[in-house]
Amino acid sequence: VAGMTHELRTPLNSILGYAQILLRGQELKASAREMVTTIQQSGQHMHALIDGLLDLARIEAGRLRLDPAPLPFPEFLDELVRMVQPQAEGKGLGFRLETLGRVPAWVQADAKRLRQILINLLGNAVRFTDRGHIVFRVDCRHEVLRFEVEDTGIGIAPQDQERIFMPFERGSAGRRTSEAGTGLGLAITHLLTELMGGELTLRSEVGQGSTFTIRLYLREIEAPAQRTVRN
Numbered sequence: 001v002a003g004m005t006h007e008l009r010t011p012l013n014s015i016l017g018y019a020q021i022l023l024r025g026q027e028l029k030a031s032a033r034e035m036v037t038t039i040q041q042s043g044q045h046m047h048a049l050i051d052g053l054l055d056l057a058r059i060e061a062g063r064l065r066l067d068p069a070p071l072p073f074p075e076f077l078d079e080l081v082r083m084v085q086p087q088a089e090g091k092g093l094g095f096r097l098e099t100l101g102r103v104p105a106w107v108q109a110d111a112k113r114l115r116q117i118l119i120n121l122l123g124n125a126v127r128f129t130d131r132g133h134i135v136f137r138v139d140c141r142h143e144v145l146r147f148e149v150e151d152t153g154i155g156i157a158p159q160d161q162e163r164i165f166m167p168f169e170r171g172s173a174g175r176r177t178s179e180a181g182t183g184l185g186l187a188i189t190h191l192l193t194e195l196m197g198g199e200l201t202l203r204s205e206v207g208q209g210s211t212f213t214i215r216l217y218l219r220e221i222e223a224p225a226q227r228t229v230r231n
Contacts, residue, residue, distance in 0.1 A: 005054045012050070016043045052184035056167060059191045066110040066196065070224045073107050077138060080115070084122045084136070091126065094133035101141030104220040113192050114216075120185045121149040121212050129153030132209070147214040155206040165190040165200075 019040040022028060028036065058064035081097050088095035118136075125134045132152025139146040156164060167187045193200040193214055204210035 005050045008050050009047070012043055012047060016040060016047070019043065049184070052188060055188050056184060056191070059188070059195060064195065066113060068108050068110050070221060071107050071109045071111045071114075073104050073218075076111065076115075077103070080118055080122065080136070083119065084126065084134075087123070087126045088134055091130070093126065093129055093131070096133070096135055098135060098137045100137070100139040103138070103140050104218075106221050106223050107145075107218040108221050109216075109218050110196070113196065117189050117192050117196075117214065118147060118149075120189045121147075121214075124185065125149050125151035125153065125210075125212075129209070143217065144215050145218050147216070148211055150209065150211040152209040155208050156202070156204040156210055157206050161202055161204060 019036050022036045023033065023040065055064070077097060077099070081095075085095045122134070122136060129151045130153070134152075135148070135150040137146075137148040137150065139148070164186050167184055190200050193216070196216055198214055198216035201213045202210065203213075
C-alpha cells in the first residue's frame, strides 16, 4: 500500500502544483478558472483519500507506532481552537472551548495523533452543522481525560451509528448533504483512539445534533528541563 500511494502521489502532486500555478495567474477567464478550481479541489480530495488509506493500512497491519512525548496541554488546546474557530464562525456558528477541572500544564502524548483525532471530530462537527453551535469540552477532573465534541447539526440515525465507524461509510444523513468526504475519517479516528488505549462513544439524534466522546489516559508530567545552549 505504501508503494502504491507513493506512485499515486507523484503525478497527483504535479496536477496540484500546476493547478495552483494556473490559479495564481491573471490570464484565465472566469469559466476556465472555475474548471481549474474543480481540478484542484478534486486533487486535494484524492490526496486526502490516499493519506487516509495509508493510515488505515498501517493501523490494521499493526505498523503504525505512537510517538509519545511531553506536550504542553493548554497550548495544544489553544492551537485546536485557532484552527477550528474561524471555520465555525465562517458558517455563522457559535464555537467555544469549555474546560472542567484543573487543566494539566504538561501531559505525555503523541501530539500528532491526538491532534488528528480531535481535528477530525471538530471538522466533522463544523461540516455537518448549518446552524447553532459547537462545544469542545475537555474534562480534566479525573486521571482519564474526557474530550467531548457537541454540535447542533444534522445528527446520525440509530441504524447508522455503528456503521459510520467503518471505512467509506458516511451515514444516510451525511450522504444527502453536499459536503464531500472520504468516509475514512471516523474509521481512522476510532482505530487511533483504540491504539492509544482509549474509548470513542457517540450520542446522537437526527435533526438535533451529535456528541462524540473520547476517553484517554494522558499521564500528567512535570515540565521538561530546559536544555542549556553553550556558546
